[in-house]
Amino acid sequence: MTVRSIDEKAADTALVHFSWDAGDVGTMQLRWRDGLVAELVITFGPQPPP
Numbered sequence: 712m713t714v715r716s717i718d719e720k721a722a723d724t725a726l727v728h729f730s731w732d733a734g735d736v737g738t739m740q741l742r743w744r745d746g747l748v749a750e751l752v753i754t755f756g757p758q759p760p761p
Contacts, residue, residue: 723749 715728715736727739735755742750 712732713730715730718726718728720726720740723744724740724742727741728736729739730736737753737755740750740752740754741748
């Protein structure tokens with residue numbers, strides 16, 4: 712897996728764009744609370760343009 716970019720959406724939220732070595736892509740949205748991961752949402756497949 713290769714991280715392509717990280718977009719910080721807020722002080723406690725980041726959207727990580729990644730690609731697998733096999734060519735597929737996806738995103739991981741991470742949200743922190745008190746220094747720990749409070750939420751992780753992983754989406755696989757092509758993403759719509761911003």
